[in-house]
Amino acid sequence: xxxxxxxxxxxxxxxxxxxxxxxxxxxxxxxxxxxxxxxxxxxxxxxxxxxxxxxxxxxxxxxxxxxxxxxxxxxxxxxxxxxxxxxxxxxxxxxxxxxxxxxxxxxxxxxxxxxxxxxxxxxxxxxxxxxxx
Amino acid sequence: xxxxxxxxxxxxxxxxxxxxxxxxxxxxxxxxxxxxxxxxxxxxxxxxxxxxxxxxxxxxxxxxxxxxxxxxxxxxxxxxxxxxxxxxxxxxxxxxxxxxxxxxxxxxxxxxxxxxxxxxxxxxxxxxxxxxxxxxxxxxxx
Numbered sequence: 001x002x003x004x005x006x007x008x009x010x011x012x013x014x015x016x017x018x019x020x021x022x023x024x025x026x027x028x029x030x031x032x033x034x035x036x037x038x039x040x041x042x043x044x045x046x047x048x049x050x051x052x053x054x055x056x057x058x059x060x061x062x063x064x065x066x067x068x069x070x071x072x073x074x075x076x077x078x079x080x081x082x083x084x085x086x087x088x089x090x091x092x093x094x095x096x097x098x099x100x101x102x103x104x105x106x107x108x109x110x111x112x113x114x115x116x117x118x119x120x121x122x123x124x125x126x127x128x129x130x131x132x133x
Numbered sequence: 134x135x136x137x138x139x140x141x142x143x144x145x146x147x148x149x150x151x152x153x154x155x156x157x158x159x160x161x162x163x164x165x166x167x168x169x170x171x172x173x174x175x176x177x178x179x180x181x182x183x184x185x186x187x188x189x190x191x192x193x194x195x196x197x198x199x200x201x202x203x204x205x206x207x208x209x210x211x212x213x214x215x216x217x218x219x220x221x222x223x224x225x226x227x228x229x230x231x232x233x234x235x236x237x238x239x240x241x242x243x244x245x246x247x248x249x250x251x252x253x254x255x256x257x258x259x260x261x262x263x264x265x266x267x268x269x270x271x272x273x274x275x
Contacts, residue, residue: 011136015143022147029158036162040169044268047173051271062269065240069267070172 020112027109031117034077034102038121041070042082042098046125049085049094054131059087063096077102080118091129097122153253157260160204164230164245164264167200171243172266175234188241188270190215193234197245205230207250219246222261230262242267 048066052058063085071079080099088094102117104110175193178185194212202210209229213219219233230247244265251260 007136011140014140018140018143018147022151025151026154029154033158033161033165036165040165040266044169044172044266047176048269051176051269053272058272062239062272066268069240069242070169070265073263073265 023109024112027104027112030076030104030109031102034074034100035119035121037071037074037077038098038100038119039123041067042096042121043123043125044070045082045085045098046094046096046123049096050088050125050127050131052087054090054127055087057087059094060085063094067096067098071100076104076107077119078116088127090127090131093124093126095122095124149253149255153251153255153260156251156253160201160249160260161262161264163201163204164262165266167197168243168245168264168266170200171197171232171234172241172268175241175243176268176270178271185271185273188234188236190234190236190241193241193243194232197232197243201230201245205249208247219244222246222248222263227259236270239269239272240267241270 045063045067049059049063052062064082067082068079071077078101080101083097085094085096097120099118099120102119104113105116171193174196175188175190177189179187179189179192198210198212207228211229211231213231213233216235217233218235219231225231225247227248228250230245230249232243232245234241234243242265244263246263248259248261
């Protein structure tokens with residue numbers, strides 16, 4: 001009787017612990033994945049900025065549309081601000097800084113990470129020195 | 134004995150789940166990189182008259198496939214015709230992903246959608262991929 005009670009107690013401790021470990025592992029994978037997605041979107045935004053004509057304020061618009069268009073597909077990643085990505089001159093580099101928030105609270109992983117996580121990414125693209133307009 | 138069997142069973146489920154999730158993350162990471170690479174190709178323009186302002190949709194899909202093929206082992210990768218939307222996830226059979234590139238207004242959207250084959254299949258856990266990269270096409274003023 002006593003042995004059975006002890007085994008039950010051990011199981012009661014081990015099972016939740018294993019589930020928490022699994023959730024923690026999944027949360028880590030999602031965190032890595034979210035960073036990758038933010039990096040890809042910011043990198044594309046920088047690339048889009050230099051597809052606008054040189055010296056044009058359209059660079060910001062192109063970058064913003066690219067960034068929000070790419071990130072809006074990822075429901076767990078809330079886009080924050082995209083800074084930089086301004087007008088450029090031929091041969092110059094354009095740097096974009098994007099921020100987003102990763103929110104686990106609507107998933108079971110919220111048990112492990114109950115607060116939103118702020119993510120940031122920086123990307124640079126250099127325009128061609130021969131870019132005309 | 135019953136408790137031990139339960140713990141071992143749960144441990145194996147957790148282990149398989151973790152392995153399956155890890156593989157899925159690798160596949161997803163490759164897909165994110167792939168669609169971003171495809172979008173860059175698509176935004177770059179084509180050769181020929183007025184090609185500078187024409188997105189290279191046909192070149193985008195092979196660029197995506199090149200990145201994802203080594204990771205999506207055992208998965209059929211279908212490149213759709215340029216400017217044709219990917220079918221819904223329900224219409225794509227398991228073990229297949231579709232790549233499509235579509236132009237709308239000034240932007241180009243490259244999408245990878247489907248259900249890749251997985252090395253650790255878990256019944257009821259159907260990992261699907263639906264990733265998109267949207268980029269503004271290159272613009273030259275006349």
